Amino acid sequence: MTTGFSWLTLVLLVPILGAVAILCTPRREAWLIKTFALIAALATGFLVLGLLLNYSQAAATGSPISFKYAENVQWLPQIGASYRLGLDGLSAWFLALNAVVFLLGVVVALVRGVDRPKLFFGLLILTEAATAGVILSTDLLLFYLFWEGMLLPLYFLLSSFGNEKRQRATVKFIGYTVAWYLLMLLAIIYLHTQAGGSFSYDAIAARQTTGQSIITVPGFGWKLLTPDQFAFLAFALAFAIKVPLVPFHTWLPDLYESLPASGLTFFAGIVSKLGIYGFIRYAMTLFPKEMHDFQGLLLALALLSILYGAFMALQEVDIKRIVAYSSISHLGFISLGVFALTVIGLHGAILQVINHGIIIAALFIIMELIEVRTGTRDRSLMSGLEKAMPWMYFLFMITALAALGMPGLNGFAGEFMIMLGAFEASWVLAVIAGIGVVLAGWYMLRLHQGLMHDPLHKGTKEGMTDLRLRERWVLIPLCAAMVALGLFPNIVGQLDQGSVQQYMAASHTQPASAITQPTPLTHEVHA
């Protein structure tokens, strides 16, 4: 189903051209660099918006998941690798989030200012192209190229901007991730041989997986796993590190602590969400049987992430790390929605990916603005900020409430659907996840109250100002989006409904088992 024009290539090309334009601009022309960055991010945003508006659901045609705007150019025919791009209901939302958070990253950097703008904006825009490539590629080799290639601009970005701890944190992150990505590469090559020498997503999804023998350790007779199970674990590990699921999370708090808000908006907003994307797009549909084999383990990790993140957030005093750990907990929620393998849970997970992308960006921006004003990140050294900053009080409250899942704000709709999906799988999951919701309310409200209420802390700096106008204009649209998505969560559901059904169907070894009943989506959300 190829349309005439390569729209998706254009989505990749616009940021790349923007990065090239920035590269060619002399360093002293900072305004021109900023203009280019803004234009590139805006142009990509409008392009994606146009694609989404134009995107319409059509029935699946033959292949498990049909892609719109599909492009297919022979690239390395000798080994069956092509330049294949495609858009479906799942990637549409991730692409939208991608465009939004990078635009946000540019805007935050413009508002907050950044040293070495040429390097920063060039790498930022280049990262956007790489993440869009991860989302759009429908060829596993191409996916891998973007997936690991993304680390190149990220590496220089992370190691060049942020506080003094960034070098160590970056090496930790890169070292952690690359090792396991390479294992995923091996798994991709293995799938390629299984699918008869093609890297195409459709060909690999349609491969024959019958008759897999269990590998045994020679000489001992120990029974290990089937090759497909190994391949699944390689994929799952790479994605679990990206998400990150506890116990693969140790790179996250250090890195988030060291990054400036302009970098965090897109890193926490989209880069780590790509792990979720990978679980849905690749782990679930390419390994339907293995996904069920390891469902228990994955669910356990998701629950562990929810609880661990929440407890760590409770005991932290550094406000940035509190938000970092809350992010682990929330991503545990999203993973739970995916791993429950129910339609409603998956819907909730996708919705929550969007929601969390917005909420976490707002939270990190707020934390940085507070740090700039008070000169500390220690929760115990701050109180009573509301008097000096009424705007901050108000916007922080909306964000905190959205983060803890207040009905009427966007966090609620997603978490509710995830809980429903988890409940459908087993009530135990929903109960344990419910503990996480309670803890989230505890640490978020404690953070907000502790910072904002009570008399002003004695050691606080003199002359704190409220949010400036331009800072307000960054946060107000985000908070408006939280309210809007909270009231009308259906926007997301309408677009991805067809795709979610297909993914669920593909993830069940006996299709038509779990997808026969229609999705009771609308009324439950408004209940």
Next chain:
Amino acid sequence: MTFAHMLAATLPALQFPSGADVVHLLPELIVGGGFIVTMVLDTLIPPSRKSWLAAWSLLVLLASGAVTVIDWVTVGGQQISVYAESFSYDRFGLFINALILIAAIFVVALSPSYLERQKIHHGEFYSLILAASAGMMFLGSSESLMMVFLSIEVLSLALYLLSGFRRGNTKSQEAGFKYFLMGGFASAILLMGMALVYGETGHTQLPAIAQVVAADLQSVDPLLLTGIVLVFVGLGFKVSAAPFHMWTPDVYEGAPLAVTAFMSVATKVAAFAAILRIFSVALTPLYTHWEVAVSAISILSMLIGNLVALRQTNIKRMLAYSGIAQAGYMLIGVAVSGSAAIAGVLVYLAAYTLSTFGVLAGVMLVAKGDDDSSSYRSLRGLGHAHPYVAAMMALSLLSLAGFPPLLGFWGKFFVFTSAIQNGQIALAIWGVLTSAISIFYYIRVILILYSPQESEQGGTVSWLAPARVGAVVVGLGVAATVVLGVFVPVVYHLALSARDALLVRIAAP
């Protein structure tokens, strides 16, 4: 079974070469002839004008390169025997020629300003580089064990001298002497192995050996296997595979940077060409016999190279160990021995040539002295002082670490793919795990390049401004790793046709 016997066996080849032979060996002969002319020219050119020799050597190398390109087009997919089956004129040899010429051209283009600064700007440098290149190019085309040995001697003798080229420096002297002793030892082992292979098969020509070996697979004589192992040991020394790698770090460290850069890439390319010709083609029928040994050496090289490289604090030594590890990855391709693997090794060689050279050339461009410029400490802050040079080095290091879409990634990718396709999953997993280790030492150097300069000894380390010609040449090489990484089908296509040319005679005996 003595040397005289072997010479006698190749006697037909000692007749005067025909016109066709000369034409087919033209790229090699141009460089070899250039070596002799350069020696003569050196005596005529005044010491202050030694850069003229660089220009002349460049001319020779470029002429040879042009002929190589023309030959590539004209030879097509055939494999033509030259000089009574001593050499083979085919695209495989031309591919190897091209890589060696690229390395030689880069070194010669960078050398004048570097040698001038080090006060070792002697004319012999250029003639020795040409001699070594000629030996390497002959090695890439050799199709007889005798010619393999002679080519290795030609290139080794030139490299022994070049390693000790900083005559006033004890480290350099040590490097030259050590390389000479160890190299002589390895040559003797290689020759012994060849003698055994000749004694068992009665031939020195590889196609004939292949036929004899394939005809009698039921009873393989242990002496033949011993000979094969010894040949592999001798060649393993040249590619510095563990456990025959001991000389590498010391020689790389002591040799002048220009020589380190040249021999670390070109020697490996040439020796791998010989390994591929001998093992992946002629000795394929005996695959099951040598597979385990080659796999073991590959595994050991990856382990030792990567682990010891972590502990290095000198970029020359780090690259020596990294080179050992990279040899291990390429040996995966040999151990797998499929036709896809050969193409993979060729892509790997191309990536390794450009990337390793990119790193060392970066140091060479700004180095004040040899020993104090290659330690990690002295590289601190280079990213701020010379952003262009540092960026070139960083990209090359990332390519060596195997980051997509740089060319280095594709080398690993094709080699691992061939391993998995042939069912050698354990080798591929081992390769992946060890290359995860390698990320740390490559990235460590990049971090050092971009960290603030430390000034604990009072003054800060200073660098010299890079020479313009050199900077452009290095820039071209690094641009190639990026562009060819994105447009990898180009390289892969070339490697495939080189591979096909190598297998012509096996496919149609």
